[in-house]
Amino acid sequence: MLAQFLSITQSADADNSRLESLCDEYPVFFTQLLDAINQQQLLLPVKVDSIAQAISLGALDGIRHLLQLMVIYKSFSQYKIRGLDQQAFWQDSLRRAVSARMLGSYIGLDTSRCFLAGMMQDIGLFCLFLDQPAKAMLWPEFRKREPQARYSMEENVFAYNHEQAGDVFCRHWSIDEGIRLPLSHHHTSDQIELSLPDKQLADVLNCADWMAAIYTAADKSFVIDRARKMLADDFKLARFQIEEICAAIPRHVDKAAEAFHIDLQPHQAFSQILMEANYKLSVDNDNFQELTLRLEQALEERDRLAEELNRELSLAREIQKSLLPPMRDDGFPVCGVNLSARDLSGDFYDYFELDDGCIYFNLGDVSGKGANAALLMAKASSLFRCLGKRIKHPSELLAEINKELCETSINGMFITMIAGMYQPATGWVQIVNAGNPPALLFSADGIAREIEAQGPPLGIMDNAEFPATEFYLQDSSLYLFSDGVTEGLLEDGTMLELGGLYTFIATLDKNLTPAQRIQAIVSLFQSNQRALRDDVTLVLLERQD
Amino acid sequence: MKYKESEHGRFLIIHLEGEVDLSCSPKAREQILKGLKNKRHLLVDLSAVEYIDSSGVASLVEGYQQARSQQMDFALVGVSKAAMQVLQLARLDKIFVIYDSLDDCEA
Structure with a gap:
């Protein structure tokens, strides 16, 4: 019929x-x-x-x-799908239909076309559920979401959306092109070229979707805001018109339901929904203020902690500096300098006299930088001072320190160290190099000799041996340095390297004091604007008459 | 630093590439220790390492120490010139087992 x-x-x-x-x-x-x-x-x-x-x-x-x-x-309506509440489904459809009809009449579209299209807007989703009835249990979840989120959820759940399904449906039922095209692109009208009336209907459908969602979505204030914005921006409605049109939906739904003999569930008035949404907004606002306050407190806490950390770092730096021996101007044969790349240094040097007049000196470099390197440096320099007063041979001393460090080695950290003993009375020097760059021995006539590492760094192998190199110092100068010196960057961005260091020392003014000479080397890296890459440390041994 | 892994018989090979410095040596360390934790004999391929600083060397040293305590094999392979200079300078070439290439190492 x-x-x-x-x-x-x-x-x-x-x-x-x-x-x-x-x-x-x-x-x-x-x-x-x-x-x-x-x-x-x-x-x-x-x-x-x-x-x-x-x-x-x-x-x-x-x-x-x-x-x-x-x-x-x-x-x-004759299909029964578990999970899909048909009554609620058609009620939602009626909301879209009457919303679309009202919008259509505002912009002069055929209202019966708008009404039919609005009513059929979710028919695609119905078809998807018909095709996969097990997923109809998710319908209440779909219904709670705002239109855009629902669209994404469809793609996740079905790998298909209600626009595509609606398109298939319209073709099957020979629905007018003037309805099919807007219906199958009402969320994606910007992705296809539509005639003006089709584009207008697609926009009407999209907006009607948001208006209808006011009555079903979980986050009502978000949906109301979005619907209001669309109505104002896309349909140029005044504020009072917007409130009027939204509030009129339930009344029109009742009438249309009566005409089509569709049973309705009791529905909320717009004013009631607005109240709920406003309440939620005020709660959100409170939460927002609370969040802002907490953020401010967190920032203050951060500043306080940073200040505390800085204070602790400068204290640590001070203590670390105090571990370095003071510069002596009483004709002492050893002097040193340390320039740190960070607050804390992983390099160190030390020298001290024993009871018999012999002088121990050393220079060390802990692998890595920062606080952990600084702590290990403190340990190594203490060991050197403590054990050095008891063990009178550098080879034995370094073997002993090495054993201690191996027992408590952590994270593979190790220490390169070059250490020696100088007998001022005779000029006798014994020197041990554990993984450090070579020491440079410059004779008075400018001939240099390298004293290379004979043993591995400390803290790696507990049974390592550290043979000593022995010589008379005479008029020579012995330079010890960390790899921060040879790998230090000059003003032109190149590394100094061993050759550069050799040349620089060879051409230094002979009238400079030892302290002035090592300071001159360090200045090579201070004159440029670059941040130091590594700690720079030098020790110089020279006979003082 | 770039990082990848491959297999060579009983060995897991960890290939380090580029600059192994303080900014990335924790990553190298993590991978080396993870390999050892999984009870794998390790080869660290340093053939594409352009620069390695002491923190990078420390990661290798830790791998060496850890492997030794677990009686696992740990060796370096194809050490680049830049990396070898650092190892030699610190006499670490005497500590690590170093293979010129994978062919020299019994899988």
Whole structure:
């Protein structure tokens, strides 16, 4: 019967006598249809007594749309899918339909087309559930989401969306192109070229979706804000019109439901929803203020901790400096300098006299930098001083320190150290190099000799041996340095390297004091603007008469 | 620093590339220790290392110490010139087992 009717209305000029005979044949259905035509007020300005009269007044398209709607509703409402609450589903559809109809009338679109399209907007989702009924349990979750999130959820759940499914449905049911195209692109109208009326209908559908979601979404204040913004920006509605149109939805839904004989669940008034949304906004606002306050407190706490940390670092730096021996101007044969790349240094040097007049001196470099290197440096220099007063041979001393460090080695950290003993009375020097860059021994006539490492760094192998190199110092100068010196960057960005250091020392003014000479070397790295890459440390041994 | 892994018989090979300095040596250390924790004999390929500082060397030393305490094999392979200079300077070439290439090492 419906099919017969549809075919009559789809022809260009309807055959009124055939229509009337159909009406006589199915009086109940056509009373319903007539009701729908009359109650849908927007279809015709006056009440009509018969379908034929309505058609003669030019409502043929509208009637066809109404019929399609009734057919679709009757076909789909017979399915029972577990999890999908049909009553709520059609109620939501009616909200979209009446919203679309109101919007359509504002911008002069055919309102029956808007109504049908709005009603069919979620038919695609229905089809997806029909295809995969097990997923219908998720429908309440879909319903709670705002339109955009629902769209993404569809893609996640079905790897398909209601636009695509709606498109298939429309083709199958031979729905007008003027409805199919906007319907299958109402969330994605910017991705396809649509005619102006189609684009307008797509925008109407999208906005109607948001308006209807006011009544179903979990986060109502977000949806209300978005709907208001769309209505103001895209439809140029004034604030009072927006409130009016949103508040009118339930009333129009009631009327339309009556016309289509769709049962409704009780629904909330817009004012009630607004109250809830405003309450949530005020709670959010409180939460926001609370968050701001906590953030401020956290920042203050951070500044306080940073200050504390800086204070501790400078204290540590001070203590570390105090571990270095003071510069002596009493004709002592050893002097040293240390320039730290960070607050704390991993390099160190030391020298001290024993009871018999012999002098121990050393220079060390802990692997890595920062606080852990500094702590290990403190340990190594203490060991050197403590054990050095008891063990009178540098080879034995370093073997002993090495054993101690191996026992408590951590994270593979190790120490390169070059240490020696000088006997001022005879000029006898014993020197041991544990993994450190070579020492440079410059004779008075400018000839240099390298004293290379004979043993591995300390803290790696507990049974390592550290053979000593022995010689008389005479008029020579012995330079000890850490790798920060040879790897230090000069003003032009190149590394000094061993050759550069050799040349620089060879050309230093002979009248400079030992302290001035090592200071001159350190100045090579201080004159440029670059940050130091590594700690720079030097020790110089020279006979003083 | 770039980092990748490959297999060579009973060995897990850790390939380090580029500059192994303080900024990335913790990553190298983590990978080396992870390999040892998984009871793997380790080869560290240093053929593409352009620069290694003492923190990088420390990661190797820790691997060496850790492997020794677990009786696992730990060796360096294809050590680049830049890395070898550092190792030699510190006499560490006498400590690590070093293979010229994978062919020299019994898988």
